[in-house]
Amino acid sequence: MLHTVESRVREAVAGPVHRTGDAPVTTLEIDSRAVLPGALFACVRGGDADGHRFAAAAVRAGAAALLVDRPLQPGWGVPQLQVPSVRAVLGPVGALLAGDPGERMRLVGVTGTNGKTTTSALVHAALEAAGRRAGVVGTLGARVGDQEQGTGLTTPEAPQLQRLLAWMAGQGATDAVVEASSIGLDVGRLDALRFDVAVFTGFEEDHLDHHGTLEQYWASKAALFAPGRAGHAVVSVDEPWGRRLADQARVPVTRVGRSGGADVRVLSWDTGRRGTEVLLADGDGEHRLRSALLGEVNVGNLAVAWATARRLGLPAADVTAGLAGLTPPPGRNTLVTEPGAPRVLVDYAHTPRALRAALRTAHGLAGGQQCVHLVLGARGRRDRAKRQLLGVEARLANRVWLTNEGSHGENPRQIVEELRVGLIGGPSEVSVELDRRAAITAAVRAADPGDVVLVVGRGHETQMQDSGPPVHLDDAEVAREAVADYARAARGRAA
Numbered sequence: 220m221l222h223t224v225e226s227r228v229r230e231a232v233a234g235p236v237h238r239t240g241d242a243p244v245t246t247l248e249i250d251s252r253a254v255l256p257g258a259l260f261a262c263v264r265g266g267d268a269d270g271h272r273f274a275a276a277a278v279r280a281g282a283a284a285l286l287v288d289r290p291l292q293p294g295w296g297v298p299q300l301q302v303p304s305v306r307a308v309l310g311p312v313g314a315l316l317a318g319d320p321g322e323r324m325r326l327v328g329v330t331g332t333n334g335k336t337t338t339s340a341l342v343h344a345a346l347e348a349a350g351r352r353a354g355v356v357g358t359l360g361a362r363v364g365d366q367e368q369g370t371g372l373t374t375p376e377a378p379q380l381q382r383l384l385a386w387m388a389g390q391g392a393t394d395a396v397v398e399a400s401s402i403g404l405d406v407g408r409l410d411a412l413r414f415d416v417a418v419f420t421g422f423e424e425d426h427l428d429h430h431g432t433l434e435q436y437w438a439s440k441a442a443l444f445a446p447g448r449a450g451h452a453v454v455s456v457d458e459p460w461g462r463r464l465a466d467q468a469r470v471p472v473t474r475v476g477r478s479g480g481a482d483v484r485v486l487s488w489d490t491g492r493r494g495t496e497v498l499l500a501d502g503d504g505e506h507r508l509r510s511a512l513l514g515e516v517n518v519g520n521l522a523v524a525w526a527t528a529r530r531l532g533l534p535a536a537d538v539t540a541g542l543a544g545l546t547p548p549p550g551r552n553t554l555v556t557e558p559g560a561p562r563v564l565v566d567y568a569h570t571p572r573a574l575r576a577a578l579r580t581a582h583g584l585a586g587g588q589q590c591v592h593l594v595l596g597a598r599g600r601r602d603r604a605k606r607q608l609l610g611v612e613a614r615l616a617n618r619v620w621l622t623n624e625g626s627h628g629e630n631p632r633q634i635v636e637e638l639r640v641g642l643i644g645g646p647s648e649v650s651v652e653l654d655r656r657a658a659i660t661a662a663v664r665a666a667d668p669g670d671v672v673l674v675v676g677r678g679h680e681t682q683m684q685d686s687g688p689p690v691h692l693d694d695a696e697v698a699r700e701a702v703a704d705y706a707r708a709a710r711g712r713a714a
């Protein structure tokens with residue numbers, strides 16, 4: 220009933236709350252186009268639109284009540300609950316109407332500029348190996364057992380996130396791992412959830428088009444590591460940002476890294492075509508982890524996942540088995556190979572630091588003798604300041620193919636020019652091919668069999684958007700075709 224929602228709102232926020240009547244409400248919905256009969260429609264003021272404008276449409280679709288921040292005249296015959304900020308109560312109200320699933324589950328929240336999806340998948344694998352039924356929510360969707368649902372966002376809006384957790388609990392999940400994006404934290408999508416363990420994978424400049432300043436971006440992430448939000452923190456302290464967080468967090472911290480002060484310390488590691496091996500030391504002694512994930516970034520991800528799983532009380536043998544058994548998430552350092560053809564590494568790197576790491580992984584695979592060819596673009600209408608920095612990092616490649624990555628209405632040639640600025644004066648040979656499929660194919664054709672072609676930016680994504688509707692484009696699929704053609708042609712020449 221709406222009066223129960225009112226009580227929850229009063230517990231959660233200060234300020235005036237006013238209700239015009241009562242009605243049974245079953246779900247919370249923030250999009251009028253998704254309203255089902257019995258919903259409480261929350262009128263959210265957004266960047267593009269004011270949800271109050273869609274209240275009439277929501278009532279026509281069956282909304283039983285409205286959550287508003289100003290009284291609507293008329294109310295179209297349904298009661299209204301007026302609060303100071305609709306967005307600020309989405310978490311608590313979403314939790315209430317979903318049956319407070321977070322209170323029945325053990326929750327892990329994973330934040331960091333990069334590594335959330337990978338680390339979440341690792342922790343999830345460890346939980347399952349320990350015999351716990353666990354769900355996972357993030358960029359790749361929501362999953363429990365063999366059931367999946369799309370999420371659209373890395374961290375879904377609070378009503379959807381709460382419904383997903385309820386769905387997982389209904390499927391028997393006792394635990395859930397949730398990717399916590401900075402934007403999700405900033406706009407309150409994770410409000411009303413308390414994480415048993417909050418995980419920090421690392422930090423660099425990103426999403427400044429949303430946050431405005433680096434400090435604001437930092438503050439959004441750091442907010443997760445506070446009493447009431449998290450019980451314990453697992454923090455990668457290899458970089459200064461992690462050390463800052465470990466020092467400032469107001470919850471107990473497990474420090475993970477290569478330095479002497481770390482509680483979970485990486486003693487040595489090795490990564491290559493066959494995967495990654497890490498030797499760790501913690502309070503219980505030394506542990507050797509093996510994983511099919513490749514690339515130096517996964518050394519840290521594995522160590523952090525280990526520390527998280529152990530913090531959750533999972534037995535060491537189960538954690539080791541879970542981490543070893545994980546199939547690499549799609550588009551994260553995915554290797555495409557055929558005998559006689561160059562190897563292609565498809566990776567979701569879309570920040571300067573991730574690109575640097577991916578290039579190091581590619582050079583490692585190329586063995587230092589062979590060339591690394593990079594296919595690089597940048598997404599339109601997103602973080603424009605990042606482009607030049609990506610270009611600077613791209614100098615680590617021997618040859619660079621600048622291309623389109625989905626212009627979202629911007630001029631793709633202009634985006635490529637902004638990337639190219641960072642490459643000026645560098646040693647790499649630079650070509651421009653705006654057709655992404657043609658760029659990947661050309662890079663493979665131009666490579667020698669021992670070379671590595673690194674395709675970054677889109678990872679698992681299968682839809683690319685320019686000015687028109689999205690079109691199907693899967694980098695790994697294009698790479699597989701190019702590599703197969705290359706191998707066929709090589710066999711033909713040899714025959």
Ligand SMILES: CC(=O)N[C@H]1[C@@H](OP(=O)(O)OP(=O)(O)OC[C@H]2O[C@@H](n3ccc(=O)[nH]c3=O)[C@H](O)[C@@H]2O)O[C@H](CO)[C@@H](O)[C@@H]1O[C@H](C)C(=O)N[C@@H](C)C(=O)N[C@H](CCC(=O)O)C(=O)O
Nearest residue numbers: 249250251263265266267268270273372373374400402403
């Ligand atoms: C910055 C941000 O959080 N934006 C999200 C936000 O948009 P907004 O508040 O501006 O909403 P709006 O479009 O102005 O609309 C206002 C309200 O009217 C409603 N509406 C709108 C039209 C209509 O016909 N009926 C209707 O009810 C909308 O559902 C919304 O509630 O609320 C929308 C509705 O849920 C989200 O789709 C939108 O995400 C946009 C699409 C987005 O791309 N967000 C990205 C940047 C994002 O959140 N990314 C993070 C980080 C990913 C990473 O780590 O890389 C993520 O967690 O995914």
Ligand SMILES: Nc1ncnc2c1ncn2[C@@H]1O[C@H](COP(=O)(O)OP(=O)(O)OP(=O)(O)O)[C@@H](O)[C@H]1O
Nearest residue numbers: 332333334335336337358421516551566567568573
């Ligand atoms: N710990 C890490 N530090 C830096 N870069 C990483 C790390 N882990 C992965 N990466 C790089 O970042 C890319 C994205 O990894 P992942 O999907 O795990 O991160 P994410 O935080 O979920 O990204 P997003 O929020 O954009 O979905 C990888 O393809 C890899 O290039």
